[in-house]
Structure formats: C-alpha cells, structure tokens
Amino acid sequence: MKRSAFTLLAGLLFAGAPHAQPTEEVPFITSPDNVTLEMLGLARVGPSDHVIDLGSGDGRIVITAARRFGASGLGVEIVPDLVQQSQRNAREAGVADRVAFREQDLFRTDLAPATVITMYLLPEVNLQLRPALLALKPGTRVVSHDWDMGDWKPDRTTVVPVPDKKVGLEKSSKVHLWVVPARVDGLWCAPPLLGGGSLEFTQSFQQVQGRLARRGRVREGTGRLDGTLLHLETTGDRAMLLEVAGDTLRLADTSQPLPAGTVLFTRARSGSC
Ligand SMILES: C[S@@+](CC[C@H](N)C(=O)[O-])C[C@H]1O[C@@H](n2cnc3c(N)ncnc32)[C@H](O)[C@@H]1O
Structure with missing residues (x-):
C-alpha cells in the first residue's frame, strides 16, 4: 500500500467524523444500524453462517449477526480498546458464546472459516484484500459498506439512506455484495x-x-x-x-x-x- 496516498485519502474521506480515532490505516467509523442490517440481509446471513468482520470497530456487525440472525462470528480489530469494548458489548447482548473478538491485523487473519465476510474499510484496502477474497471457497459472500472492488463488479448493490452521514457528500451508504465465483477457466x-x-x-x-x-x-x-x-x-x-x-x-x-x-x-x- 502506498501509505502516503492512503493516509491522504483517509483524511479526505473521514475528516471531521465524530468519534474518529484514526489508526495508521483505516479510521474507526461505525456502520449505522440500518446499514449493518442491510449488509447482513443482503448476504442472507442465517444460523449456519460464520461472519468475519475485518476491522470490527465496536463489534456491532458481528454482534448483530449473532443476536438478530443466529450466526456465529469473529471480529478482528487492531485497536485494543475497541476489542475490549466489543467483548463487553457481546456480553451485554448475550451472544458472547457465539462471537469472538481478537486484536489482530486483518491482513494476518485466516479468512477460510468465514461463510460471510463483512468490511467497512477503504477502496485501496478492498483491492489489497481482493486476491485473498477470490481464493475463498466458492459461494462465500463478501459485503462491503460503501467501497467496491474495482473491476470485480458486485453481484448486487443497494443504497441505504443515512441522513446524518458525516463522511463524503452523499446522505446515503452503498452496500455491495459479491459471491465468490467458482473457478472454471x-x-x-x-x-x-x-x-x-x-x-x-x-x-x-x-x-x-x-x-x-x-x-x-x-x-x-x-x-x-x-x-x-x-x-x-x-x-x-x-x-x-x-x-x-x-x-x-x-x-x-x-x-x-x-x-x-x-x-x-x-x-x-x-x-x-
Ligand atoms: C470504518 S471502521 C468500521 C468498523 C465496523 N466494521 C463497522 O462497520 O461499524 C474500520 C475499523 O478497521 C480497523 N482497522 C484498520 N486497519 C486495520 C487492520 N489492519 N487490521 C484490523 N483492523 C483494522 C479500525 O481500527 C476501525 O475500527
């Protein structure tokens, strides 16, 4: 990753966001509840799914996947305080037996156990992850809040109203879904x-x-x-x-x-x- 361009992009996109805790790479901004539900709904998350959220923030996506849809899940996050907050939130939500949160770099995470990957990162990070996502078991669903995956076009995109969105100019969020295709060439x-x-x-x-x-x-x-x-x-x-x-x-x-x-x-x- 070209870190200088990346940091500049992150600064432009997330400038002035509330609760922003910029890390070296992607800053902490939460997906609003309606966007979180749309991400899990678009991926048709259910009780047999294992959801991995890459850069899990306060844990809301994984916790919602467990509480509302009966899934199991893992959140990986590099900010230790957010990992501890996620673990507290999971206990309060009564799903601590089905979800785990680890202080871990998302690029060093084994993605193979996931049936669903969720992410709210940045365009360049999505592109860096793309080879690892394409190598997952065919049929694995990948959902991204706002950012796409270049010329790997989404299978579906929906738009969710976010009237109080603090980043960018749009008062809405995009939710993109990809289903990892089998390799047939x-x-x-x-x-x-x-x-x-x-x-x-x-x-x-x-x-x-x-x-x-x-x-x-x-x-x-x-x-x-x-x-x-x-x-x-x-x-x-x-x-x-x-x-x-x-x-x-x-x-x-x-x-x-x-x-x-x-x-x-x-x-x-x-x-x-
Ligand atoms: C935009 S927030 C999204 C939080 C959550 N997934 C959501 O949608 O509400 C991105 C998160 O990724 C975390 N992060 C950034 N770089 C990371 C890395 N290399 N490994 C793990 N987490 C990372 C940040 O600390 C931040 O909490």
Whole structure:
C-alpha cells in the first residue's frame, strides 16, 4: 500500500467524523444500524453462517449477526480498546458464546472459516484484500459498506439512506455484495458416453466466455457464475444451469432431458480431451 496516498485519502474521506480515532490505516467509523442490517440481509446471513468482520470497530456487525440472525462470528480489530469494548458489548447482548473478538491485523487473519465476510474499510484496502477474497471457497459472500472492488463488479448493490452521514457528500451508504465465483477457466471434457467433445472457458470474475466443440461443430457461449452455479447460454442451444462440483460440471436444472446431477464435463487433466 502506498501509505502516503492512503493516509491522504483517509483524511479526505473521514475528516471531521465524530468519534474518529484514526489508526495508521483505516479510521474507526461505525456502520449505522440500518446499514449493518442491510449488509447482513443482503448476504442472507442465517444460523449456519460464520461472519468475519475485518476491522470490527465496536463489534456491532458481528454482534448483530449473532443476536438478530443466529450466526456465529469473529471480529478482528487492531485497536485494543475497541476489542475490549466489543467483548463487553457481546456480553451485554448475550451472544458472547457465539462471537469472538481478537486484536489482530486483518491482513494476518485466516479468512477460510468465514461463510460471510463483512468490511467497512477503504477502496485501496478492498483491492489489497481482493486476491485473498477470490481464493475463498466458492459461494462465500463478501459485503462491503460503501467501497467496491474495482473491476470485480458486485453481484448486487443497494443504497441505504443515512441522513446524518458525516463522511463524503452523499446522505446515503452503498452496500455491495459479491459471491465468490467458482473457478472454471480452462478446458473441460465430456464423457464418451455423452458423445464426447470439449468445453473451454475464459473467465473474468463472474463472467465466462465458453467454446463448446462437439462432433465437428463449434458453438460459442456466454455464462455467469453465481458462486458454484453457472448459467450458460450457447448459440442455437437452450440455456443451461450447471453446478461446479470440484472437477466436474453437473447438470443443475430439471428442464433438460438428462437427470439433474448428471456429470456433463470433467476438468481436462492435460491440454486436450
Ligand atoms: C470504518 S471502521 C468500521 C468498523 C465496523 N466494521 C463497522 O462497520 O461499524 C474500520 C475499523 O478497521 C480497523 N482497522 C484498520 N486497519 C486495520 C487492520 N489492519 N487490521 C484490523 N483492523 C483494522 C479500525 O481500527 C476501525 O475500527
């Protein structure tokens, strides 16, 4: 991170904010309650989720995830006083058995246990985190208050009114959701029983371009990944829903002649099928 540009940006964005406790990197500004609820709602947080808030401030996102939605959670925060305050807040909210707060650098945090990552950081920090987020288990949801992730476009964005917002000019906050896409780029082979052929993908985040070669014919296709689900359309063919399950692509819709779950392609082990 270019710290000087970063510090300048932080100063411009958060100047004059109440309760601001600027740290070396991202200052402490809380997400208002309606934004917190929108973040957790957009990610559809539920009792089976484990929410990790990166830079957890006073703990409100993780505590709300546990209290309102039954999730478990972890908040990581570099300001010791905020960690202690979060632990007190969790006890008062009656969720101390389901949430933990650690004094820890968010860049040194193991993100793998999360099913949902929440963050209210800064654009450059989001971009620095992006490779680690994209490497998470496909289907993991990532929610960011206000800041996006560059050319990894959000799957959904909503806008929440924040009439007393003290940062920036807008009296609203954006909430962005990304679902970590499965990785499908490369060559996939159809089993001989299904007539053979190959499917080659070029992937850019959730978007894929496909090239289906079968019995001497080639069809181009486009697709979109929603976690492990791939919505694929090829020219002259019906749209198809596939599920990426490890090294297989399985039929996921029931409107096809073959039963759902049928393995249509397996990842090529070499450069050809
Ligand atoms: C804008 S506040 C957001 C607080 C909370 N997530 C919320 O939305 O209400 C960002 C927080 O990140 C913390 N922070 C900044 N850099 C950090 C780092 N490298 N590791 C962990 N926490 C960090 C700050 O101390 C601050 O409390």
